[in-house]
Amino acid sequence: MLEKSFDPKTAEPRLYSAWEASGAFAPIADPDAEPFAIVIPPPNVTGSLHIGHALNNTLQDVLIRFERMRGKAALWLPGTDHAGIATQMVVERQLAAAGNATRRDLGRDEFVAKVWEWKAESGGTITNQLRRLGASCDWSRERFTLDDGLSAAVRKVFVKLHKDKLIYRDKRLVNWDPQFQTAISDLEVEQREVDGHFWHFAYPLEDGSGEIVVATTRPETMLGDTAVAVHPSDERYKHLIGRAVRLPIVNRPIPIIADEYADPEKGSGAVKITPAHDFNDFQVGKRHNLPQINILDDFARINENGPRDYQGLDRFAARKKVVETFEELGLLRGIEKTRHMVPHGDRSGVVVEPYLTDQWYVDAKVLAQPAIKAVEEGKTVFEPRHWEKTYFEWMRNIEPWCISRQLWWGHRIPAWYGPDGKIFVAETEAEARAQARELYGRDEPLRQDEDVLDTWFSSGLWAFSTLGWPEQTTDLKRFYPTNTLVTGFDIIFFWVARMMMLGIHFMGDVPFHRVFINALVRDAEGKKMSKSKGNVMDPxxxxxxxxxxxxxxxxxxxxxxxxxxxxxxxxxxxxxxxxxxxxxxxxxxxxxxxxxxxxxxxxxxxxxxxxxxxxxxxxxxxxxxxxxxxxxxxxxxxxxxxxxxxxxxxxxxxxxxxxxxxxxxxxxxxxxxxxxxxxxxxxxxxxxxxxxxxxxxxxxxxxxxxxxxxxxxxxxxxxDLSEGLIDPKAQAEIATLVAAIGGGRAVRSELGVPGGARLPALEVVDASAEVRRIFETNSAIIQTMLRVDAISFVSAPSAGAVPFIEGADTYALPVAEHIDIAAEKVRLAKEVAARASDIAHVMKKLGNPDFLARAKEEVIEENRERLEEAEAAKAKLEAALARLEGMN
CATH class of the missing domain: 1.10.730.10 (Isoleucyl-tRNA Synthetase; Domain 1)
Structure with missing residues (x-):
């Protein structure tokens, strides 16, 4: 016998254990079964389940349970990402809290061993939480981006791409986190609006004939300026193009160049160019072959390229000193308060610097071309389709992908350096030594690259490395390409695109046929959830x-x-x-x-x-x-x-x-x-x-x-039910009953007829023979459910009866003895007027361009919903009023 109610607390763990023990999560062995595979977007091993995970994994589970029940060999392959910077940060904080040595005190090997210890003890938190959600992953196939098999795949891919000249070493600007002393990806950069200043500095012309004024929010970077740019068509500066200014403090001549990057409408129309410390300036510098002078060290302190009395100063202390010096020199032309966006490390919370360093890069432009074509030809489709535009926009303007990180936790780059700086890239140290021996004619000491790979590099292989590649496993042959990827829009660039590029390059086919982009979960008012707002909902x-x-x-x-x-x-x-x-x-x-x-x-x-x-x-x-x-x-x-x-x-x-x-x-x-x-x-x-x-x-x-x-x-x-089981005649008959009873209940509710009141009859107006048959056959049911004493077939509603129409049929309910009709008309008219006033107020707001330009999207959406609700309520009230007006 059924228990009185369902108790999730006791039933859920019991049922999940039974599912898992039964082997139901594994794909069926039938070789003729159609495969259907989903790879989980691997959560960080440091992570805990948040509401976005709950949505994403619920939708994946709906899909996989559905296809499993349809008899397919359904595989939902789970796993976690080693999450380089996030995991390293967790363990470093634990060391600090325990008063132990820093990672640098411990040394690389001992520190990495500590991270593995933490992973063994605490790294399974999120997978256990996914079980609580009901996720029916095949846990027997669970993978980790640093397990032996995936690590071998990473090394093989790196070596092959390097051999194909698609991985190379270069000096370029990166997002640099001074607290962690590493490059970070754009996804790990958080733009925050902060109070700041525009400082207007005068740079004297080298010949002493005048000055040119530039503005900056980062005064310390002027120590690395290598040009001043003006727009080629700006009449104010045409006569200065090709001349030079003497850079104050540093006392170095730098040229005045013409470049369209300078906006004549902004500030003075002249901009300082610091190629080593600004992404836009870096491009200007490349166009004009300007020197790149890095004036910061790994900790964002002024390095040996700065003036002697600045060396060792923190960047913000240097900023203050630069401003003070310009004021002393009489070259400070103004200070203007501003609110502007400043990049911060999402984990460290410190201001990120554009920083010129030697890093490893992937030639993403070459890899992107087949990935673009695959979506253009429909081999992979995005749902909703408008996300394809986002994908194309980024892929068609793709920049070299920086894949090296100055961390200790992660896949160490398989590159070794000889005593002369020669680089040997190989899957193992033994292979690198063999290469070196062949070059030098003898054994020479080799030093492995200290850096690790960006976590997006290893997760970019996820769709095939998790299936056993580079081994040609049964799973790989059966389940690649996978069917559907369910993920968020924020990682289309960082993960989806990279899986497309690497999957096509190494497997010769797309990694998935469909990408479903799930929505963002907001709070009840439509605001983004954040800890600072206190509106986070813990799943x-x-x-x-x-x-x-x-x-x-x-x-x-x-x-x-x-x-x-x-x-x-x-x-x-x-x-x-x-x-x-x-x-x-x-x-x-x-x-x-x-x-x-x-x-x-x-x-x-x-x-x-x-x-x-x-x-x-x-x-x-x-x-x-x-x-x-x-x-x-x-x-x-x-x-x-x-x-x-x-x-x-x-x-x-x-x-x-x-x-x-x-x-x-x-x-x-x-x-x-x-x-x-x-x-x-x-x-x-x-x-x-x-x-x-x-x-x-x-x-x-x-x-x-x-x-x-x-x-x-x-x-x-x-x-799998036959269409022939649908009986149109039965559908029509019951639909007529349901409409009449539902419509009658609505009339009773709208007009305030007491719930217990029994009405004399349901009047069926001008009933056809078929309608009459339906109501005569089911009269007892109707009388009970609508609380009426009889069914009456009439040619017109009786006096005091309220008519209502459902479909092609007209009915009436005698309600006069149970309500004050005049008072009810007045009440309904007032309600209609109140709703009309609400509608006019909201429409005025939504018709105001200033409101639409200034208001947050969630506020605009809230007003649109309010308008929709008010219009629906008004229509309902007007219908009720019309019924009363139509009474005999």
Missing amino acids: LELVDEYGADALRFTLTAMSGQARDIKLSRERIEGYRNFGTKLWNAANFCQFNGCARAEGFDPAQVKGVLNRWIIGETVRTAQTVTAAIETCGFDGAANGLYRFIWNSFCDWYVELAKSILKGEDGAAKAEMQATSAWVLDVILKLLHPVMPFLTEELWRQTADLGAARAEPMLISARWP
Whole structure:
């Protein structure tokens, strides 16, 4: 017997253990089964589950459970990323907190050993949290970007790309984090708006005939200036192009050059050029063959290239000293307050410097061409499709990819240096030594490159390295290319594009056929979640409070492609109630003897109500199947919600009561068998979204009637229902009943008729013979559900009856004795006026270009939703008022 209610706290761990122990998460061995593979976007090994992970992994799980039930060899391959800078930071902080030596005190080998110790003890946190969410990954195939197999793949790729001249060493600008003393990727740079200043400096012309004024927010960088640029068409400076200024403090002559980078409309129209400390200036410097003078060391202190009395100063102390010196020299022309964006390391929190260093690079432009073509030709498609534009824009303007990091935790670059600086790139030190011996004619000491590879390099191989490459494994042959990648828009550049480039280059085919870009989860007001705002929602807390299924259903139902998700506890609670509604309906079925009948054939059902619910079940199965196939997750969830809550739990269960309590044994038996059949189909359709509750219902209803073919729902076959089971006549008949009862209930509610009041009749106006037959046949049900004493067939509504129209039919309810019609008209008119005022106010806002330009996107969206709600409420009130006005 079913328990009174579903208890997620006890059921979820028990069910998950049973799934895992059964081997259901592994792809079926059938060699003829169509493969369907998803590789997980590997979370950082340092990480904990956040709400974005919850959304992303829920959608992946919906897909994989769906395809598993469809009989495919479904593989969801899990794993974690070593997360170089993040993991190194965690362990360094632990060392500091314990009062132990720094990593530099420990030395590389001992420090890396400490990181491995931490990984062994704490690195599995997020994978255990994914289990709590219900993620049905094949944990037997779990990978880690630093495991032996993936490390071998990384070395092989590096060596091959170097041999193909697609990896090289170069001196270029990088994002430099002075706290960690490493280059970082653009993704690890956070732009923050801060208070600052524009300092206006005068640079005297070398011949003493005047000066040129430049402005900067970073005065210390002027120590590395190598030119002043003006626009070639700026009449104010045309006569100065080709001449020189004497750089103050440094006392070095630098040229005045013409370059379109200088904007005549900005400031003085002249800009200082520091190629070693600004990305735009670096490009200007390349165009004009300017010297690149790096004036900072790894800690962002002034180095030996700065004036003697500046050397060793921190960059901000140097900034203050530069400004003071310009003032003393009489060359400070003004200070202007400003708010501007300044790059910060997202983990260190310090200001990031554009910094000129020797690094390893990938020729991304060459690798990008086949990856662009693959999307152009539709070999890989993005959903929603507009993200292809983002992909193309970045790929067609791609820059060399800096892949080296000045860290100790990660894949150490497989390059060794000879005593003369000659570089030997090889998969092993032994191979490098053999190369050196061949060059030098003898053994020479070699030094391995100290740097490690960017984590995006190893994760760029994820779609094939996790399947065993470079070995030609069975998994690689069976599951590459994978089918679908589910990920966020923020890593299209950093991960999706790099997997495309490397997958095509090394495997000769795209790594996945479809990329689904999931939405961003915001708070209930549409604001981005952040710790500083205090609006972060912890998915594990939500699972504790509402159960994993309620959170999963909420995220799935709200994951529409058009907008971000506004998550609230009220929504999650509502979907928990949806699960409770289904549980109660199952309890009702069990209480009323509903059980699976041996050899039950839905095509042979005779009762109209049963034929109707079978048809609705078929329609829902079609809707859900088509939606999940196309990643329309919200369409699937909302279709399930409407069918289960409205069609099955409300209408079918309510309409069935009179038959289940009646004397007709054959009709009762058919309804009991039909109910059990529909409930089984519901559990299958709902399982990918709400796996725990459905599996528990499947388990607890196992002994009701005929045995099922599948003991566990996770391994059950997806419903494949014939279109022929839809009976249009039954659909029309029950739809007429549902419309009349639903419309009548709405009228009672809108006009404030007391809930317990019984009305004299439901009046059916000008009924056709078919409509009359439907209402005569089902009069008892209608009287009970609408709380009326009779069904009347009339040519026009009686006096005091409110008419309402549903479809092609007109009805009326006599309500005069239960409400004050005059007062109700006044109330409704006031409500309509109030809504009209709200609508006018919001429309005025949304029609104001200044408001649209200044307001945050979430505020604009909130107003649009408010307008939509007000218009819907007004229409409903106007309809109610019109009904009263139309009374006889």
